[in-house]
Amino acid sequence: MIIILKSGASDEQINHVLAHVEALGLKAHLSRGTFRTVIGVIGDESKLQVEPLEAIPGVSQVIPVLPPYKLASIEAHPKPTVVDVSGVKIGGGHLAMIAGPCAIESYERLDEIAAAVKEAGANILRGGAFKPRTSPYAHQGMGPDGLKILREIGDKHGMPVVTEVMDPRRVELVAEYSDMLQIGARNMQNFVLLTEVGATNKPVLLKRGMSATVTDLLMSAEYILSQGNGQVVLCERGIKGFDPATRNLYDVAAVPLCKGLTHLPIIVDPSHATGRPDLIPPCALAGVAAGADGVHIEVHTCPEKAWSDGAQALLPAQYAELCEQIRKLAALFGKEVSPLPGVVA
Amino acid sequence: MIIILKSGASDEQINHVLAHVEALGLKAHLSRGTFRTVIGVIGDESKLQVEPLEAIPGVSQVIPVLPPYKLASIEAHPKPTVVDVSGVKIGGGHLAMIAGPCAIESYERLDEIAAAVKEAGANILRGGAFKPRTSPYAHQGMGPDGLKILREIGDKHGMPVVTEVMDPRRVELVAEYSDMLQIGARNMQNFVLLTEVGATNKPVLLKRGMSATVTDLLMSAEYILSQGNGQVVLCERGIKGFDPATRNLYDVAAVPLCKGLTHLPIIVDPSHATGRPDLIPPCALAGVAAGADGVHIEVHTCPEKAWSDGAQALLPAQYAELCEQIRKLAALFGKEVSPLPGVVA
Amino acid sequence: MIIILKSGASDEQINHVLAHVEALGLKAHLSRGTFRTVIGVIGDESKLQVEPLEAIPGVSQVIPVLPPYKLASIEAHPKPTVVDVSGVKIGGGHLAMIAGPCAIESYERLDEIAAAVKEAGANILRGGAFKPRTSPYAHQGMGPDGLKILREIGDKHGMPVVTEVMDPRRVELVAEYSDMLQIGARNMQNFVLLTEVGATNKPVLLKRGMSATVTDLLMSAEYILSQGNGQVVLCERGIKGFDPATRNLYDVAAVPLCKGLTHLPIIVDPSHATGRPDLIPPCALAGVAAGADGVHIEVHTCPEKAWSDGAQALLPAQYAELCEQIRKLAALFGKEVSPLPGVVA
């Protein structure tokens, strides 16, 4: 850690900072420049990262040299983590193809969609039973009944299932019925919820918040990892932008950025990132070309009857065409779409 | 609601939209232009707001003419709501002066700070017992013990208290010890939590999320109101911006914007909005000049010993000077700082 | 165009709006809803787009149904425009590979770089003679001498050249020495400059401004087109974002978005978009996968000696590897990198 003092910092102030650093068992290395005095701290920086050093009189700026996350960092684990979702691998050259409707609407509808996305090439089925809706008047999801349907349909088609959990009181229930727990963008910094899913042994799909930096995203992953659950898959799904032409701003550079900072897999969700069916296939391909470990796409057989986000769903035929292109693209980079459990690639 | 069709929409598609609208018991009014066909919908728009109309083939754009919130809207309640926090009024010309440390650290420290902010002119004491920390390794707050201290100190000094609640399982506990429940920025769209605080009879301080539009903020207020709790105070605390010079981007225009859209009071929090003590007083004054119903400020007697956010805390003397200016400014606009309960203004 | 009136608009106000519309030779179609009155305008919308309709008392919102650009719109020209830069085609399946140093530094250095990028697979040489530098104390470029060097080196290696023009008084000079004129991001809304380059017969590389929406970008293209110069290539080079991890925020979705709105080609510039050599190759590939008509990359043989932006330059070997991957990716999508002039593909 580097502590830069204000230009007029007094000797008393400087000594006070030095004493503070040394009281934590760290060594301080003083360097007086023409305009500024700088203190380099030698030792375990993490002790200082949680101290309000910038509040000490005379201190101008504090610059950490280590990332604030540890377990999630690539230094801690240089080899890519491969997350296993009931037999489907994500990371290390294995691509997840997660697809399904925004919300679970009925047994029949989900059955129809699952059959279609499996046929197209999906390897994990998604569907929301608890929906985070901006309006209290919009449909909030089927709840526990939806979970049961999801499990049944997943089993019927031999596909692992992922679904969102929003309430810390429901984590156990959702974990019982699903193979992977999704934390939605709006809950990325719901630390209570992160702690709960960290205490399960289920893989977690952690979506990036709309105003989260990549460091924020990795800190939220760290919450889960620090509870003992190392099976985290990150997901870029669009951040806030100023152009109303798209629903969110798809930050595809976050994919290679994460690859350099963490061992955790990262997938992309162009459905939420763009909110427009015409942009989803090219943005999905862009994500895979940038190195993503999978693609999360909303697919619906009858978008205009969808309870939620119908306008951004792909039709099964569009999804099938996209899967075909993704497989070719993956092959170009020496990767492959993970086969379904029990299927030999 | 206005439905704009795509330029090449077929008669069949147009009729399909008309049938859809009429099936909901609404009237459709067709208008064929040179380039586009437009359908005006007459009747209760709220039925349509939750329908995925944009997913219907041939539809280009759907434009609501009513806001998606109802109870929070100024149309529903043209007179300003005055929220009463155990005797301290907020709104309708009454200013809240909420002050205290970021985190409750000990009985003695909170006692010292409470005495100082009361002396300066604060009318509500704040302090966090449960802290939403970006890092799992940072201090997460004193928890229930902190709540007890907060209550005791509030009672000792005759000040109502506000504190954050993060966990839906803790709402009852936090409500027992405090006069007002705070929903933090990171939980503004934690709909589970909003629903729980909506079910209490405590006033709620709802902070704007970092990527929330003003409409999003009002929709979150609507969640609380729709549960039967009408005592919501909005809070502008800075949104995400691109200039690293300040911690967040203080959107002071949100204050008059809300005044035109809702009857709920809105206060400002320049501490979190700027993260810099030198900017807090001018930004607090700006908020009051823009029409805010109060100011939320972090004050600490020894910032460098603060557990959290010390670098952005004002010292009691700085806060006292600011309070003096706010009182004068309020008087200029015919407003006043609410007196403490039992004190005659 | 659709004009939505305020909820309490009087008949007098409505009639005033109707009269205004009809005075322009357009037809108005009135539709009275439960909550709002709406006027649909039939006829040539462009007459109204430049009128301050929202300033008329009683008017709430004005919604155009046509884009504000005409010549640039896909409706005006459904087939993709292929821009020809002295024999190198851009668009319609032909990829531009523009590469070179940020600034022209000397004959020898540019010669060395040109040889390297040509060998790697570039088909257009770039280099700045006039540099838009944030600091008045930074090197502002070699000026006219740089232009001469660029021309000589381009001719020596048989590569067309592109360079930035910043001053309307220099457009003629820059056009004399180059095959394509670049408008930098900071000048995207320098309408004086756009008008001047529109009056030349040189292809223009128009970079998206850091706070420009895609509509803004197309309006700036329209300035050039409306002067009679139809040879415009758009360039996504990153917009302002809130995460300091990258220099700008690479908006790859702008590529397919533009493909649906305009016939003009669009390329990507991951060098400026990310500012980090480790992110440039994956982001370049993402751009091509998303449908870009080319890639603009800064390459330098000795980045630490570069006058400008050295830290974001690729080394020739890195660039060669990237070109190899781009060629394979292009083939997958049925596209190809344009051959150099005189070379048979």
Place this chain on the structure above:
Amino acid sequence: MIIILKSGASDEQINHVLAHVEALGLKAHLSRGTFRTVIGVIGDESKLQVEPLEAIPGVSQVIPVLPPYKLASIEAHPKPTVVDVSGVKIGGGHLAMIAGPCAIESYERLDEIAAAVKEAGANILRGGAFKPRTSPYAHQGMGPDGLKILREIGDKHGMPVVTEVMDPRRVELVAEYSDMLQIGARNMQNFVLLTEVGATNKPVLLKRGMSATVTDLLMSAEYILSQGNGQVVLCERGIKGFDPATRNLYDVAAVPLCKGLTHLPIIVDPSHATGRPDLIPPCALAGVAAGADGVHIEVHTCPEKAWSDGAQALLPAQYAELCEQIRKLAALFGKEVSPLPGVVA
């Protein structure tokens, strides 16, 4: 300046950096930490600020300790600069009240508006003769004829005048007819234009660009100052934001932020910042409360006939009421609105 090396930097790389620093006549101070090696540079940092140090192998991060602007910095000139616009003072407790139409439309209209804003309390008249319009089809301003009208009306009413200059070839002409030159937001980084206005002896009103940080704004001021023209007034006029409710995002915190960094005056323009007449008065008051040295407002006697931006203009009566409040607010802070030239305050 502080240079942080990558974690695995070799001794050879470290020595290479040391040699580079010393070759510039600076001293380097090496500090080896547990995880990182840090080099503190002692001497004139400005020599290093223009060097691409981050491109040197082994270098991770370069942190300047001095601002990149010099003449504009508060260190260079601790007392506030008072800019004199033909007798009207701006800064140091003197407020500018700049008002007038967006565009000059005719002698009669401008005469009427000038009389009204003077009566209300304005001390500088504004009006555009050259208009930066997003659309090439929108009215581009009256040009030189407009300048003449502006001069005549200013003289008639005894008010200094300010108008925008967009073209470096027109700077001389615009300077001839006006008392202050305005650089618009879209031209804030048009360095050619900044250099030209820096070479005049006219005060300059420099508007902040929509994606400019405060540092960027001060660097653009530095361009003007470095040419010998020290009469620069900064203007916060809104930056890009994600909430479509307002035209731009009014960054009122930029006012006190600039006060701590520069001696130059800063005013606010709530007309462009919000684009909504209902938000302009509260946001103007917020700016003055935050410490602004003046307010720039668009006023029109007949907004619906305005050629440009009519929907955001205040009516004279609204402006007069606002001026009254600003005078009271200024008095509260010990400031005053500058009297017109020849008028005793």
